[in-house]
Amino acid sequence: MAEIQIKNIAKTFGAYQALNDINLTIADQEFMVLLGASGCGKSTLLRIIAGLETATSGEVWIGGKRIDHLSPKDRGIAMVFQNYAVFPHLTVFENIGFGLRMQKLPNDEVTRRVERVAELMHIEMLLKRYSGELSGGQRQRVAVARALAMEPDVILMDEPLSNLDALLRMEMRAELKGVLAESKTTAIYVTHDQVEAMSMADRISVMHQGNIVQAASPIEVYRNPSAKFVASFIGNPPMNFLPATREGGGKWQVAGQSFDGPNADKPALQFAIRPEDMQPAETGILATAKIVEPLGAHLLVTCQIDDALFRVILDSDTVVKAGQTLTLSPQPDRVRWFDPETTLAVA
Numbered sequence: 001m002a003e004i005q006i007k008n009i010a011k012t013f014g015a016y017q018a019l020n021d022i023n024l025t026i027a028d029q030e031f032m033v034l035l036g037a038s039g040c041g042k043s044t045l046l047r048i049i050a051g052l053e054t055a056t057s058g059e060v061w062i063g064g065k066r067i068d069h070l071s072p073k074d075r076g077i078a079m080v081f082q083n084y085a086v087f088p089h090l091t092v093f094e095n096i097g098f099g100l101r102m103q104k105l106p107n108d109e110v111t112r113r114v115e116r117v118a119e120l121m122h123i124e125m126l127l128k129r130y131s132g133e134l135s136g137g138q139r140q141r142v143a144v145a146r147a148l149a150m151e152p153d154v155i156l157m158d159e160p161l162s163n164l165d166a167l168l169r170m171e172m173r174a175e176l177k178g179v180l181a182e183s184k185t186t187a188i189y190v191t192h193d194q195v196e197a198m199s200m201a202d203r204i205s206v207m208h209q210g211n212i213v214q215a216a217s218p219i220e221v222y223r224n225p226s227a228k229f230v231a232s233f234i235g236n237p238p239m240n241f242l243p244a245t246r247e248g249g250g251k252w253q254v255a256g257q258s259f260d261g262p263n264a265d266k267p268a269l270q271f272a273i274r275p276e277d278m279q280p281a282e283t284g285i286l287a288t289a290k291i292v293e294p295l296g297a298h299l300l301v302t303c304q305i306d307d308a309l310f311r312v313i314l315d316s317d318t319v320v321k322a323g324q325t326l327t328l329s330p331q332p333d334r335v336r337w338f339d340p341e342t343t344l345a346v347a
């Protein structure tokens, strides 16, 4: 069992607060993705768990044991980095077995483990090759295989696919997800790529300025963002927002139309909707199409509603021209509301 508990972790670099009181529990065998923009603190958190960085305060527990005072090699953790440090002058076999040799495991055990993970990563035919002769994708597989060969309780990955080209990345992310599920390892995966996060994670922790803003399943983060930051960070294009003023009795005025909303005691809220959840209708909000982008699978239309830009994703057969007025109506169960002061979601 390798449940990871992060308790009140804070980290300062001089006067700079990189992490503020982080609390997070990652279940045994869960695939947790830390997602956030550059500088939000995700690598720092990962490095604290690995023991490559010391927290200013707080505790890290794995499998019910406190481990933050242990040296990295005694934590039962393996790590895969972006610049996968595969040794070019060693064969693939020796690269994968490197950590096992350091642990002085017997030869037959090294062979057994290397062959097993090589098969898992589909590189068994490369074992005798020198790593310097491999492609980027193959080298990345070797790096992951080397981590898995350690049979760690926990595997930590920091942007492991970011050096690969787009197609290989897509292939590897599906494969990596499958391999990790099969190996029953608890995984924490750092990325700033939301597609990677959405497609791979059991849960995503969205980080911003040293805090975890929301930790939930990908679909929950997408459908029910807990804060405006999450709504604007996840989704491409992101959620749309329009100002809403209170009419009373749970009704809100949005761009000249009346909508059912929360019964909140606030003069104003923000109405929010995903681009695919706002469609042409008989009655609704009037929008002027500004830019029409046919993207093959669908049509992306950037509109103006009062002063706000608003993006909708329409069926690719829809005929829309720039300058045209559209009447748009939201799918009612997909409308979300945010408090403009706290920026938090209002139920």
Ligand SMILES: Nc1ncnc2c1ncn2[C@@H]1O[C@H](COP(=O)(O)OP(=O)(O)OP(=O)(O)O)[C@@H](O)[C@H]1O
Pocket: 013, 016, 018, 036, 037, 038, 039, 040, 041, 042, 043, 044, 045, 192
């Ligand atoms: N050794 C250090 N000394 C001083 N500041 C640091 C140090 N390491 C990280 N920081 C700062 O802490 C903040 C968080 O860094 P971190 O590397 O965790 O961000 P990140 O979210 O992983 O970003 P990226 O995606 O760019 O790697 C950044 O502002 C960074 O400049």
